[in-house]
Amino acid sequence: MAEQSSVFLVSDSYTAISLIILVVAIGSILWSTLRTGVPPMPSNVHVADRMLSLVPATTTGTIYELGAGWGFLALKIAGRFPAVQVIAYELSPIPFLVGKSLQLLANLFGFRRNLEIRYGNFMAAPLHDGTVIMCYLMIGAMIRLGPKLRAELPAGAIVISNAFTMPDWQPETTEIVESYQNTPVYLYRQEHPAVRLQDA
Ligand SMILES: C[S@@+](CC[C@H](N)C(=O)[O-])C[C@H]1O[C@@H](n2cnc3c(N)ncnc32)[C@H](O)[C@@H]1O
Structure with a gap:
């Protein structure tokens, strides 16, 4: 009897701990x-593939x-471009931990060595060497991000956004992913610095 109640006690403790963690x-x-x-919702696989198809095969730099979320898109980008450094930022601790664990696991087996998922606010990160920016954010975050990208990215760098436009930027290309709710994917290009000076 005493043995049975201690089994219940242990299983109750496990349930309580699991609930607290959840x-x-x-x-x-x-x-x-x-x-x-911005919620940590991953890009749909069809949309992610379309975003990747817009990245030039000749891409160099970073x-x-x-906003890496759970890290799925970052892993995909790093796999598609093994010779290019891929840096992903995520500010939500749980998705970051999942993404970082997947990255470290892949690295352990010799994969995705070009990928680094960092915990942090991308608004505070220097992006001066960025040749391609990938994002799936929401309109408020895009409004905040636009001026930072304009100020920091080198001329010719491209920004590929899932679903959300960058206010005050003109998309060079807009693709519609028919296979997933007609989702638009936007490609923007950083202007030549001279153009930005004229604008100022
Ligand atoms: C909609 S998810 C997209 C995940 C992934 N990029 C994808 O497309 O599958 C956007 C992520 O951006 C993260 N995020 C939003 N603002 C951020 C910021 N300023 N710094 C770092 N991460 C941010 C959110 O926590 C969220 O996990």
């Missing part, structure tokens, strides 16, 4: 979503993924 994880994701204004 509540903390959900709370953390909700809190981060409120903070950034590809930045701004």
Whole structure:
């Protein structure tokens, strides 16, 4: 009898601990979503493929993924462009931990050595060497990001955005992904610095 009740006690403790972990994880994701204004929703696979198809095969330099979420797109980019450095930023701790674990696991087996997922706010990260920027954010975040990219990216750098436009930027290309809710994918190009000087 005593043995049976101690078994129940142990299983109750496991249930309680699991529930606490679940509540903390959900709370953390909700809190981060409120903070950034962007939930950690991954790009649909068809949309991600279309975004990747817009990255020139000749790309060199650094590809930045701004807001890596669970890391799936970052892993995909790094796999498609093994000779290019890929840096991804994520500010939500739980998705970051999942993405970082996947990156480290892949690295352990010799894959995706060109990928680094960093915990942090991409608005505070220097992006001066970015040749390609990939993002799936929301309109508020795009409004904040636009001037930073204009100020920092080298001329000719491209910005590929899933679903959300960059206010005050003219897309060079807009592609519609028919296979997933007619989602638009926008490609923007950083102007030559001289053009930016004329604008100022
Ligand atoms: C919609 S998810 C996209 C995930 C991934 N890029 C994809 O397309 O599958 C956007 C992510 O951006 C992150 N995020 C938003 N603002 C951020 C910021 N300022 N710094 C770092 N991450 C940010 C959010 O936490 C969220 O996980």
